[in-house]
Amino acid sequence: MADHANGMFPLALREVGFSAAGLSIVRKLHLTLDAERRTVMLGPNGAGKSVTLRLMHGLLKATAGEITWGGQRIHPAAQAMVFQRPVLLRRSARANIEYALDLAGVAQAERTARAAAALDRVGLGHVAQRPARVLSGGEQQRVALARAWALAPRILFLDEPTTSLDPAASREVERIIAEIAAGGTKIVMITHHLGQARRLADDIVFMHDGCITEHTPADQFFRQPQSPEGDAFLKGELP
């Protein structure tokens, strides 16, 4: 079990590209991510962040280069993804989580307890039986996080998880992400919130125009970005 978990890292992209309909969307991506750090991806709209996250997750298949996990070319199962808008089924909050656990092969006897514990951890124990789709946007995102957390993923990908939330709900989601990370899950998150990136990131992957222009420790990135594009972005000057 531990061997399998450790075997997932580093997650490495070598010369990775993705083209669709004759268009090069991302290209020559070189990146090595280790297990410990909380990685935040920044860059302007259309830079290729979501495509890169999907390539790493395996939702998209690279059309060039290779992605390896601990040196192997197989995508391990121990990963989860949370999107800007939570994708929840038309059933109770708890049943949504139980369903994900079922798909992951967790025995029925264990599913109920694990789903309930996950909802408690995101402060939603009291709405466990409510239909997920009547919950507020912030609550739905916390259900999505609880569902990811319940799977105990080795790595969690998040694509703008707080973009449609108000500041209080955003901070609550940030707190949950920090707790998931503290439990040993690797975080790779896209955000447009620089404040959030400062609070959560250990390292920054900056993208512009389909390329990674730098991968820099967060304190250094915010003090002195290493690429002209990162610098212009922080100054609000990137076209």
Ligand SMILES: Nc1ncnc2c1ncn2[C@@H]1O[C@H](COP(=O)(O)OP(=O)(O)OP(=O)(O)O)[C@@H](O)[C@H]1O
């Ligand atoms: N399958 C596809 N076919 C054609 N074009 C695509 C495809 N997927 C993404 N694109 C284009 O690639 C570019 C990068 O998209 P991506 O969603 O990765 O950007 P992003 O950095 O996440 O931007 P945002 O901050 O707006 O979410 C966009 O111009 C998008 O329209």
Ligand SMILES: [Mg+2]
């Ligand atoms: Mg995006």
